Amino acid sequence: xxxxxxTAITAKPAPEQTQSCWSCGTMRAVHFCEACGKVQxxxxxxxxxxxxxxxxxxxxxxALEKDFYDLSRKLHPDLNAGAGSQEQExxxxxxxxxxxxxxxxxxxxxxxxxxxxxxxxxxxEQSKSATEKARSTGEVKKQIVPPDxxxxxxxxxxQLEELRVHKKMGEDDPALIEEIxxxxxxLEEKHETLLHQLEVRWRMWDGMIQREYNGxxxxxxxxxxxxxxxxxxxxxxxxxxxxxxxxSEALEN
Numbered sequence: 001x002x003x004x005x006x007t008a009i010t011a012k013p014a015p016e017q018t019q020s021c022w023s024c025g026t027m028r029a030v031h032f033c034e035a036c037g038k039v040q041x042x043x044x045x046x047x048x049x050x051x052x053x054x055x056x057x058x059x060x061x062x063a064l065e066k067d068f069y070d071l072s073r074k075l076h077p078d079l080n081a082g083a084g085s086q087e088q089e090x091x092x093x094x095x096x097x098x099x100x101x102x103x104x105x106x107x108x109x110x111x112x113x114x115x116x117x118x119x120x121x122x123x124x125e126q127s128k129s130a131t132e133k134a135r136s137t138g139e140v141k142k143q144i145v146p147p148d149x150x151x152x153x154x155x156x157x158x159q160l161e162e163l164r165v166h167k168k169m170g171e172d173d174p175a176l177i178e179e180i181x182x183x184x185x186x187l188e189e190k191h192e193t194l195l196h197q198l199e200v201r202w203r204m205w206d207g208m209i210q211r212e213y214n215g216x217x218x219x220x221x222x223x224x225x226x227x228x229x230x231x232x233x234x235x236x237x238x239x240x241x242x243x244x245x246x247x248s249e250a251l252e253n
Contacts, residue, residue, distance in 0.1 A: 031094055032074055039075060042093045046118055047101035055115055056209050057202035061106055068102040109237075112198070112230060119227055123234065146236045153243065156183055160250045167253065177251065184247045187240050194237040201230045 020026065026035035030043050030050070048055050051067055075094045104110045113123055145153060159180055166173050205226050212218050 031071060031098075037074075039087050039091045039094060041090050042097060047104050047114060048118075050097060050101045051105065053105075054209060054213065055118065056206045057108070057112055057115060058206050059105060059111070064102070064106060068098065071098050108198075108202075109234070112202070112234065116227060116230060116234075119223070121227055121231055123231065146239060149236075149239070152183075156180070156243070156247070159183075160246065163250055164253075180247060180251065184244060184251075187244050187247070191237060191240045191244065194233055194240065198230065198233045198237070201226065201233060205230070 021033035021036060021038060022040065023038040024033060024036040026033060030040070030045070030052075032039050043050075046055075051064065053059065053064075072095070075091055075098060104114050116123060159176060163173070163176055163180060166176070208218050208222065208226060
């Protein structure tokens with residue numbers, strides 16, 4: 001994915017930027033005082049606002065990394081070891097939030113999932129840990145199978161089960177292994193295609209946000225449609241990713 005710089009708009013300043021420094025009383029920045037350098041109490045802001053960014057999905061990752069390291073140097077607890085206990089605690093909290101925000105925003109998929117959460121969308125849990133937890137507890141994990149994959153997935157699962165039986169009996173079936181490997185390659189291609197489709201939706205979302213910043217109204221219906229399209233692509237991509245993982249495990253074991 002190509003990360004385009006955020007040159008067109010800037011984020012709205014957080015309310016905390018208008019507050020005064022607890023130490024010197026100067027109007028301060030969100031994380032630390034520009035005048036005296038004191039770390040400030042953590043503000044209740046989302047990850048985008050923490051970095052002073054609008055809620056867009058195409059970010060300048062190099063600029064984000066630079067901001068991360070700049071803030072890391074100023075907020076690191078070791079640099080505030082001689083401060084009072086309260087300021088040291090704030091430094092720890094700010095550093096923790098900084099790390100979480102950076103890890104989330106630098107990854108385009110995590111960034112998308114986080115933005116959707118901010119938009120009130122509850123994504124289905126398709127992680128490997130969620131799958132293993134469901135297996136260990138006997139719970140049914142929420143999982144949406146894309147309709148166009150139903151027949152293909154059914155056949156693939158039957159083949160995987162057949163492969164497991166053969167391996168359990170110490171038998172080998174080169175033709176079956178070759179066929180499963182071929183389907184794995186097709187799934188990997190679909191996974192990559194879905195990423196390209198997601199990139200299109202990111203640009204559509206950013207264009208919509210740009211219009212809002214330009215004072216052009218965007219209806220809730222339009223926002224909902226864009227959210228739904230991203231959710232569908234993410235769920236499909238996550239499902240295929242898990243299929244590829246299951247196929248790889250079956251072939252390796």
